[in-house]
Amino acid sequence: MTVEPPGAPPQPKKLGGTLYRGREGMWSWVLHRITGVAIFFFLLVHILDTALVKVSPEAYNAVIGAYKTPIMGLGEIALVGAIGYHALNGLRIILIDFWSKGAKYQKTMFWSVIVLWVVLMAGFVPRQLMHIFGGDA
């Protein structure tokens, strides 16, 4: 990394080539925000649908039945993917904040998050597809 001396012409505006913009640091932050918002809105709906257990078993079963359709089954994959990323990257943020070498290894940790996320999804997605498309078994 080089630092331009004072008075140097301004650098062309591009996303790449800087320490943060367009790099792991920025994209991990963007993904953390997007997944966070998505999870928040799901949480609002999820508390409301669960509250139907106080109305009647039939009301709860009817609404929860909507979660068992193929479209919602795929939506649950997206939801678990968002939660998995947000949780793993959240732990990375905590390590950056509290581990003395956290900032130094933030890029390595970002790619570790991605690898762990892929492993997590490799475990979940086949199981979920089996449940939603696998018939009554």
Next chain:
Amino acid sequence: MSETNVTIATIGSVRVPAPGSKYGRPARRPGRGINLEKWGWIYMRASGVLLAVLIFGHLFVNLVAGEGVKAIDFAFVAGKWADPFWIVWDMLLLWLALIHGANGMRTLVNDYATRPALRRILLGLILLATVALLVLGTLVLTTFDPCLGITPETASQIPQCVIE
């Protein structure tokens, strides 16, 4: 507020000022009560660690173990909440996750809602939704009745509700 720009590093010919030395806001004046932003920051991390455990347990038991989402119905919930362990688990999830999410949304609103009136409205909505859902969720978890609407046909699914 510090009066001078204290140099903490020099890269080439560039002096890097200490953080907060020139453009930073003044350090918090002492004796002005608790620093809520600091405690919010700490809360996000502390709750985040607990939530990572709670949410993966929740997802595993509900979506992976057994027959996954297909098995979820009133009887499934009644079976789980027959054990106080899962009531406590879900109560922790409810409070930690909703406050964590609401504080995250507050951060986004503060970042992106530049018009003060809009910002206040959005922050108010977040607070309203959070309080309402915390009350609702807590009531659901503490007053759940597994025998609600039980019939002789469904009684077999919920063992704790014996119909004479």
